[in-house]
Amino acid sequence: xxxxxxxxxxxxxxxxxxxxxxxxxxxxxxxxxxxxxxxxxxxxxxxxxxxxxxxxxxxxxxxxxxxxxxxxxxxxxxxxxxxxxxxxxxxxxxxxxxxxxxxxxxxxxxxxxxxxxxxxxxxxxxxxxxxxxxxxxxxxxxxxxxxxxxxxxxxxxxxxxxxxxxxxxxxxxxxxxxxxxxxxxxxxxxxxxxxxxxxxxxxxxxxxxxxxxxxxxxxxxxxxxxxxxxxxxxxxxxxxxxxxxxxxxxxxxxxxxxxxxxxxxxxxxxxxxxxxxxxxxxxxxxxxxxxxxxxxxxxxxxxxxxxxxxxxxxxxxxxxxxxxxxxxxxxxxx
Amino acid sequence: xxxxxxxxxxxxxxxxxxxxxxxxxxxxxxxxxxxxxxxxxxxxxxxxxxxxxxxxxxxxxxxxxxxxxxxxxxxxxxxxxxxxxxxxxxxxxxxxxxxxxxxxxxxxxxxxxxxxxxxxxxxxxxxxxxxxxxxxxxxxxxxxxxxxxxxxxxxxxxxxxxxxxxxxxxxxxxxxxxxxxxxxxxxxxxxxxxxxxxxxxxxxxxxxxxxxxxxxxxxxxxxxxxxxxxxxxxxxxxxxxxxxxxxxxxxxxxxxxxxxxxxxxxxxxxxxxxxxxxxxxxxxxxxxxxxxxxxxxxxxxxxxxxxxxxxxxxxxxxxxxxxxxxxxxxxxxxxxxxxxxxxxxxxxxxxxxxxxxxxxxxxxxx
Numbered sequence: 001x002x003x004x005x006x007x008x009x010x011x012x013x014x015x016x017x018x019x020x021x022x023x024x025x026x027x028x029x030x031x032x033x034x035x036x037x038x039x040x041x042x043x044x045x046x047x048x049x050x051x052x053x054x055x056x057x058x059x060x061x062x063x064x065x066x067x068x069x070x071x072x073x074x075x076x077x078x079x080x081x082x083x084x085x086x087x088x089x090x091x092x093x094x095x096x097x098x099x100x101x102x103x104x105x106x107x108x109x110x111x112x113x114x115x116x117x118x119x120x121x122x123x124x125x126x127x128x129x130x131x132x133x134x135x136x137x138x139x140x141x142x143x144x145x146x147x148x149x150x151x152x153x154x155x156x157x158x159x160x161x162x163x164x165x166x167x168x169x170x171x172x173x174x175x176x177x178x179x180x181x182x183x184x185x186x187x188x189x190x191x192x193x194x195x196x197x198x199x200x201x202x203x204x205x206x207x208x209x210x211x212x213x214x215x216x217x218x219x220x221x222x223x224x225x226x227x228x229x230x231x232x233x234x235x236x237x238x239x240x241x242x243x244x245x246x247x248x249x250x251x252x253x254x255x256x257x258x259x260x261x262x263x264x265x266x267x268x269x270x271x272x273x274x275x276x277x278x279x280x281x282x283x284x285x286x287x288x289x290x291x292x293x294x295x296x297x298x299x300x301x302x303x304x305x306x307x308x309x310x311x312x313x314x315x316x317x318x319x320x321x322x323x324x325x326x327x328x329x330x331x332x333x334x
Numbered sequence: 335x336x337x338x339x340x341x342x343x344x345x346x347x348x349x350x351x352x353x354x355x356x357x358x359x360x361x362x363x364x365x366x367x368x369x370x371x372x373x374x375x376x377x378x379x380x381x382x383x384x385x386x387x388x389x390x391x392x393x394x395x396x397x398x399x400x401x402x403x404x405x406x407x408x409x410x411x412x413x414x415x416x417x418x419x420x421x422x423x424x425x426x427x428x429x430x431x432x433x434x435x436x437x438x439x440x441x442x443x444x445x446x447x448x449x450x451x452x453x454x455x456x457x458x459x460x461x462x463x464x465x466x467x468x469x470x471x472x473x474x475x476x477x478x479x480x481x482x483x484x485x486x487x488x489x490x491x492x493x494x495x496x497x498x499x500x501x502x503x504x505x506x507x508x509x510x511x512x513x514x515x516x517x518x519x520x521x522x523x524x525x526x527x528x529x530x531x532x533x534x535x536x537x538x539x540x541x542x543x544x545x546x547x548x549x550x551x552x553x554x555x556x557x558x559x560x561x562x563x564x565x566x567x568x569x570x571x572x573x574x575x576x577x578x579x580x581x582x583x584x585x586x587x588x589x590x591x592x593x594x595x596x597x598x599x600x601x602x603x604x605x606x607x608x609x610x611x612x613x614x615x616x617x618x619x620x621x622x623x624x625x626x627x628x629x630x631x632x633x634x635x636x637x638x639x640x641x642x643x644x645x646x647x648x649x650x651x652x653x654x655x656x657x658x659x660x661x662x663x664x665x666x667x668x669x670x671x672x673x674x675x676x677x678x679x680x681x682x683x684x685x686x687x688x689x690x691x692x693x694x695x696x697x698x699x700x
Contacts, residue, residue: 016672260683262691314371314372315371316339316373316376316551318371318372318374318375318376319372320369321693321695322693323695326672326690
């Protein structure tokens with residue numbers, strides 16, 4: 001790493017964060033189970049595999065249209081397990097609470113967390129609470145670790161991806177990032193856009209029987225562009241995305257136009273990007289279209305051999321490269 | 335907009351164009367839309383779209399940023415600034431803070447804001463601390479600052495104003511002869527505030543086609559088609575391809591507020607030099623809110639010469655449309671968004687930054 005200090009950009013899901021993880025955490029903590037490039041680790045356990053993951057949550061504001069830090073803390077971890085092909089079972093919860101947080105707000109958030117856990121079919125089996133002095137935390141930070149059971153014989157991962165595979169997304173991108181930003185009212189913008197914060201388990205389980213399913217990931221920090229970039233980086237393939245096929249809500253588009261953001265880098269919290277063999281693409285799309293959270297699913301592109309980069313084809317026939325995210329458009333969205 | 339982008343594109347391709355047409359835009363938002371839509375790749379090859387002086391952060395004089403940095407380090411104040419000013423480097427020896435960001439890391443209380451409202455809020459919340467609002471920007475950003483001043487602001491808030499007018503920079507290019515472009519796309523946001531008529535001088539005095547454009551590909555392509563038609567028929571006029579928002583005389587209340595609280599002065603543009611009547615100053619009646627008068631010790635006119643672009647940096651030529659970003663020797667090598675050398679690689683409005691964000695990674699220069 002060339003940097004002297006940690007900056008907010010080291011948490012954005014892009015280039016800086018990758019370097020931080022590789023050069024500091026992986027360097028000290030590296031072991032055969034810890035793969036910094038997957039969403040959850042595989043732990044051998046009898047005949048099956050347990051999947052284990054952890055995530056921290058610092059979103060501001062704590063509550064926003066479509067969710068709050070509580071539902072986010074459940075769905076963030078549940079989704080990391082789900083896209084790894086596992087059925088989430090148990091969560092642990094750490095709450096770092098800042099002195100002065102209204103108890104009524106904490107109660108609302110924990111109730112929401114419980115609702116989200118129930119919906120996702122997980123149990124909070126362990127927990128811990130710490131209170132920080134005023135000024136030492138943003139009201140409330142949460143951390144969850146999750147254990148899931150992986151469906152037997154499921155072969156999923158970046159290593160399964162082949163040239164010719166298709167890229168699908170389960171719904172409109174950028175809703176969460178935009179909704180949180182609007183909730184901050186920092187730019188004098190208002191809107192009724194809700195975060196897509198939800199468990200993606202129904203979406204991932206529905207695809208798990210498909211023989212051509214190669215890889216799934218939830219596009220959180222860094223958004224769709226970052227996930228596809230990671231796919232290219234790992235597979236050595238080139239991705240061609242059709243801009244007109246990528247679902248983006250009008251409100252997200254207009255906010256992006258106003259503030260100069262790129263919607264393909266904005267976070268989702270309830271979407272799945274899937275890589276599927278070409279023969280199964282139509283079937284995968286039909287499966288998603290039949291689900292409540294998959295109505296707007298779309299086939300957005302294809303992987304080819306070539307220079308490993310993400311090429312976005314604009315509606316007019318122009319192209320631009322979606323590169324690894326540089327600095328953070330929106331800090332603290334999860 | 336009645337016609338879509340594909341329609342205008344087809345009309346442009348049907349024109350019998352001269353061998354080489356250079357169309358300049360003077361708005362970072364235009365350059366962003368052009369680059370993000372990949373317009374350069376779909377237009378006929380003989381059309382060059384040139385990003386011009388469209389980035390207020392890029393032309394903000396080095397002495398103003400230096401002044402803001404020194405103020406924030408030496409006085410017990412809160413300095414607020416638009417976020418993209420924070421990383422713009424100044425020319426100082428290695429061990430001194432070379433940006434507002436570095437000054438913040440060194441302990442200065444510097445807070446990024448997205449609007450003047452936030453600056454007022456910070457001043458309200460800290461009544462016993464002088465708050466200095468470093469306001470750099472074109473007419474579009476300066477108008478809300480004027481509105482803020484006109485509405486009355488807390489006694490502890492002052493403004494370090496570095497506002498610029500866009501048209502004088504274009505006029506300077508045209509008056510210097512060899513402007514380097516054959517037609518102009520006039521800025522949509524600036525024209526929304528100041529009016530389309532401000533750009534009449536381009537066809538009227540210099541005989542060059544001009545059109546005000548919005549920020550969608552169809553509005554930009556409509557404007558490009560318009561200036562090409564003007565060129566081919568040799569009948570230059572000022573077209574308005576953004577009539578949804580742009581009126582001939584602009585936004586009258588915004589202009590009134592600008593006139594009420596600001597003066598127009600000769601102003602230094604970083605790497606370019608002094609352009610007559612191209613800067614905003616604060617009316618003497620509001621002197622108590624003018625940070626330049628409130629903290630006169632930090633006004634260092636001797637920096638005006640020192641404050642050119644950093645050595646090797648071609649930002650000035652990029653700003654003036656003389657070269658493309660990837661023709662700078664530093665582009666993508668010594669100068670990246672992570673370690674920017676010049677301001678064009680810092681701001682979201684800067685052409686280098688926009689080109690980098692669109693995935694252009696390698697410099698073309700030998």
